[in-house]
Amino acid sequence: MLKHYYADLHIHIGRTASGRAVKITGSKTLTLPGILETASGRKGLDIIGIIDCHSPEVIGELENMMEHGELYQLDEGGLRYQETTLILGSEIEIYDTNCHGPIHVLAYFPTLLQMKGFSNWMQGYMKNIHLSSQRIYCDGRTLQQKVYDMGGLFIPAHVFTPFKSLYGKGVKQSLTEVFDPHLIDAIELGLSSDTTMVSGIRELHSYSFVTNSDAHSLGKIAREYQKLQLEAANFTELKKALHSQEGRMISTNYGLNPLLGKYYQTVCARCGEQVGEKAVTCMACGSEQIIKGVSLRIRELSETKEEMQTRPPYIHQVPLDFIPGLGPKMLERLLQAFGTEMNILHTVTLEQLEQVVPHKIAKMIDLARTGQLAIAVGGGGVYGKVQHE
Incomplete structure (x- = not known):
């Protein structure tokens, strides 16, 4: 029997148990136990993706919690904490010779053993495996193939934000400039966009869209999330939902109204004033440092008015x-x-x-x-x- 489950698949770890920084900009209270307790007891999430599980100290904490019976491995992938399933993830920065700017991507794996193997592999291509969102010194397709070969999921993160994203900086027009389109499991929209806004980008029509919090503090967990239709809360079912297989699906996206997103509008980087879409200098202060808004970038990429495949409702929910x-x-x-x-x-x-x-x-x-x-x-x-x- 299929049921509904709430999932937020992009949550950072700020500090380990020893106090070591993982996501430097993350809150000090954003620890593994704190995330699990908040997501399960306070937020009421059924599935969470913690995307700093490649960090060796985080792996050690996960192993310790498993040894003490606080977490246990599910047969179909994922770790169970009370009523919440943890999906083991990693956020990685790509900036290869084909990129025009850095791109953040998310990789998820069904077991801690596979995550440990992925972490060990990345150490050969990364300067600091302990930190979140670090640059990997291999090309995007090589990373995709490794994730695929290890049974993982690959999702480009917050793809329209002006900094460190696929369309914000990474490519001029198409994801094929950097990635193999067949090795992408879903697209994470990010806080300043929604399904309707991106309907004109033809190459995204075949992918499911996910909406996640990118939480840097406990309070921001589930500011965006999705409702999934699954048989159970585990990795295998999540993968089926991302590919709309056997009745599994993303049934509803819950996200901020894009107007609330911090990169929706084009503004001056120096003074913060909104500027015209074609402006090269700020009329208020004369600066040429213009941050292109997500709304403008999406219009630049849009090329069609064709109807997308049937999409789940996107609810503009305010946290x-x-x-x-x-x-x-x-x-x-x-x-x-x-x-x-x-x-x-x-x-x-x-x-x-x-x-x-x-x-x-x-x-x-x-x-x-x-x-x-x-x-x-x-x-x-x-x-x-x-x-x-």
Whole structure:
């Protein structure tokens, strides 16, 4: 019997148990135990992808948790923690001779043994295997083939952001400049785009789209995620869903309204003012350092008005911590009453919310669930904001 499962497949580790940095820009509280406890007990996620599992100290922590019975290996791939399945992942930076800029990609593996083997292989092509998102000194197709040969999944990450992404910097027009299109399992859209925006890019029509948080802190876990239709929460079922096999699928994407994304609009890098799409200098300060917005880059790449294959709904959901007036204490009251954020966002009625928080906040949560709140546009590395009524 197929059921629905909520998944966020892009979560960083900030520090190991010894205090060693993994994702340097990640929060110090973003530890392996902290992620697992938050994702399972607070967020209510069924599947998470931690994408720094190649780091040797993280591998050691995973092994230790398995030895103590806190994690166990699933037969169909993935590690189980309480009610949540951990998919072992790695974020890697490619910048080979075919690239015009660095590209971040995600690789996932079904077992810790396979992740250890991948980590050992990468050490021969990487200067610092301990850190997240490090540059690998081999070409994109070589990396793809290695991931494929080891039974993994390969997904280009946040593909439209201006820095360190496939279309943001990496290629001029087509992913085939760098990658084998047959060895890509899905495309991660990123926070400043959605399904409708990218419908004109023909070469993406055959891929599933994933929407993930790219969390650098515990609170940002599940700010974007997807609902999967699976038989069970494991690696094999996830792979089937990404390829829409045997009734498995991504049934709904939940993501920020692209206007909230911090790279949606074209802006001046120096002063932050929005600039015209064809501007070469900022009218406000005269700087020529212009950060091209995701919206403009997608229009440059779009070439068709053909209908894409049937896509799952993309819900413009506003995360709870973006909602004005919903502070930590009030959120704790909601969690005590309803258990997890997934319950608050998907199960609890407006009337039930009003029994715990003031009507105005309850109404804003209800509107946030369907993307009906007013938005101030983001850009240049600054997130947009939900506006007060």
